């Protein structure tokens with residue numbers, strides 16, 4: 001198998017992937033949560049990317065802006081200028097009032113300036129041209145060496161691979177595929193990223209993926225008891241809402 005730097009060396013710490021930034025300490029998918037994740041010691045920060053009505057990639061988890069902003073409606077029905085007006089921090093805590101829904105470009109700028117790497121989930125509905133736009137943002141920012149792309153949608157990963165074969169890819173899964181290794185080979189994955197519930201249906205998949213040179217990261221795990229079990233089971237990394245706590249746990253091992 002080819003060299004995969006996302007495989008955890010024997011005795012090495014679990015890789016921390018900060019889910020939506022440090023989303024237990026700051027409003028998810030904002031500059032504040034990315035900064036909090038970086039300060040918590042997370043090497044990798046997960047953000048979700050969707051596309052506005054006028055084709056601008058922006059960082060937001062939900063299909064609508066209702067839960068995490070003071071606006072309403074599907075993000076796909078709003079222009080980037082409209083999205084830029086929204087408050088994405090007050091819902092979390094008054095101290096975060098004025099946080100914005102970041103454009104992908106702004107998040108890349110922030111990481112480039114302050115440090116940190118981006119686990120970018122391509123979320124929701126995309127066309128080939130909206131995926132092209134996302135890949136172009138990464139390339140224009142010269143961030144290819146510091147971005148990892150993941151998605152539940154294999155087609156998006158195929159497009160990314162065709163456009164930017166240098167980007168490492170992860171497939172997200174709520175449930176395990178019948179043959180995860182075959183899919184990993186077909187999509188040329190660097191990582192296969194199942195839910196913790198999915199992994200528990202077939203823990204042997206860790207060894208199978210590793211034998212094929214594919215890393216495995218588990219989401220979304222915030223419980224130290226599970227970090228311990230998963231570390232012993234040999235997974236490579238944890239996608240967590242609690243990156244500071246996982247960093248502390250890693251340090252105490």
Ligand code: G3P
Nearest residue numbers: 019046048121172219239
């Ligand atoms: O990174 C895994 C996780 O982000 C997938 O679920 O809904 O939080 O995007 P979700």
Ligand code: CA
Nearest residue numbers: 046047048121
């Ligand atoms: Ca996500």
